[in-house]
Amino acid sequence: MATKSLAQMRPKERGKITKVGGSGHTHRRILDMGVVPSTEVTVERVAPLGDPIEIKIKGYHLSLRKEEAVQIYVEMIER
Amino acid sequence: MTKKLNIALVGNPNSGKTTVFNNLTGTHQYVGNWPGVTVEKKEGTCRYQDYQITVADLPGVYSLTAYSLDEIIARDFIVEEKPDVVVDIVDAGNLERNLYLTVQLLEMGARLIVALNMMDEAGGRGYRIDLEHLSYHLGTPVVPMVASRNRGTQELLGQIARIAESRVPPSGLRIDYGREVEEEIEKLEDLISQSALSRLYPARWLAVKLLEEDEEVTKKFKEGNVD
Numbered sequence: 666m667a668t669k670s671l672a673q674m675r676p677k678e679r680g681k682i683t684k685v686g687g688s689g690h691t692h693r694r695i696l697d698m699g700v701v702p703s704t705e706v707t708v709e710r711v712a713p714l715g716d717p718i719e720i721k722i723k724g725y726h727l728s729l730r731k732e733e734a735v736q737i738y739v740e741m742i743e744r
Numbered sequence: 745m746t747k748k749l750n751i752a753l754v755g756n757p758n759s760g761k762t763t764v765f766n767n768l769t770g771t772h773q774y775v776g777n778w779p780g781v782t783v784e785k786k787e788g789t790c791r792y793q794d795y796q797i798t799v800a801d802l803p804g805v806y807s808l809t810a811y812s813l814d815e816i817i818a819r820d821f822i823v824e825e826k827p828d829v830v831v832d833i834v835d836a837g838n839l840e841r842n843l844y845l846t847v848q849l850l851e852m853g854a855r856l857i858v859a860l861n862m863m864d865e866a867g868g869r870g871y872r873i874d875l876e877h878l879s880y881h882l883g884t885p886v887v888p889m890v891a892s893r894n895r896g897t898q899e900l901l902g903q904i905a906r907i908a909e910s911r912v913p914p915s916g917l918r919i920d921y922g923r924e925v926e927e928e929i930e931k932l933e934d935l936i937s938q939s940a941l942s943r944l945y946p947a948r949w950l951a952v953k954l955l956e957e958d959e960e961v962t963k964k965f966k967e968g969n970v971d
């Protein structure tokens with residue numbers, strides 16, 4: 666099973682979160698917003714240079730900074 | 745005889761708290777600051793049957809951890825002011841994310857009503873929500889609303905009065921954190937129940953917060969247990 670960080674994903678790719686790394690306030694906020702292991706995410710859009718990256722999770726859209734996205738690991742879901 | 749009630753409106757950012765607040769209080773509003781900080785504090789009053797209800801519009805939060813000023817304000821208000829009823833304004837179109845806060849409120853022992861707002865948007869997206877089922881599992885009343893069209897306001901007031909009148913016990917909802925964590929919670933709960941702090945906060949909630957290494961609770965605990 667292919668594991669990547671969210672920052673390595675391309676638009677329309679889907680995955681299941683396996684790990685959310687990081688620490689401090691932003692990390693905590695990300696967890697509070699539902700970015701937690703075993704949740705499915707779809708990458709919607711990626712800005713030039715990969716920052717920010719827009720994902721869809723639990724039915725809503727969320728923008729993440731690249732520095733946050735590199736710490737979120739996903740198992741790719743084949744289409 | 746008018747009876748006085750204090751209620752608080754909480755919810756995720758943009759879930760419609762201020763719209764509900766305006767529907768309830770109309771022009772009977774005043775704006776101040778939370779003690780010691782510059783965050784705006786909105787309060788208002790409304791009358792319903794023989795109740796004189798004071799309504800507080802709390803800052804929008806995703807969670808009740810102690811990581812931001814808004815969260816600390818919302819949390820302290822609920823724990824320390826102990827409003828008679830807490831109305832959790834939930835965005836029906838974003839149920840899963842919003843219910844995280846709902847569960848935290850229930851763990852805090854708040855006497856809760858879930859106001860399921862934005863029912864129009866949820867319907868527009870094809871969501872059909874089984875209100876009775878939700879209410880059964882949460883152990884709270886669930887009131888569907890479209891606050892922007894002032895729909896559901898009377899039903900909400902009806903539930904507020906009913907909860908206040910009947911002294912319905914807070915929901916018994918209890919999240920099972922799994923054996924390992926539950927064992928630690930139990931140990932901590934035993935210790936906590938002997939401390940003065942357990943008169944202010946539910947012991948289980950304090951135990952969970954200590955395990956999360958919540959800074960504010962840890963600090964309060966150290967201060968309150970010097971002997």
Ligand SMILES: Nc1nc2c(ncn2[C@@H]2O[C@H](COP(=O)(O)OP(=O)(O)OP(=O)(O)O)[C@@H](O)[C@H]2O)c(=O)[nH]1
Nearest residue numbers: 757758759760761762763804861862889890891892
């Ligand atoms: N479609 C729809 N829109 C609503 C509803 N209730 C509120 N709104 C709109 O949603 C937006 C946000 O509403 P507010 O009442 O400001 O939300 P809030 O929870 O106070 O937001 P914060 O204080 O920023 O956390 C406004 O544009 C409202 O008009 C509703 O039931 N349906």
Ligand SMILES: [Mg+2]
Nearest residue numbers: 761762763801
């Ligand atoms: Mg508001």
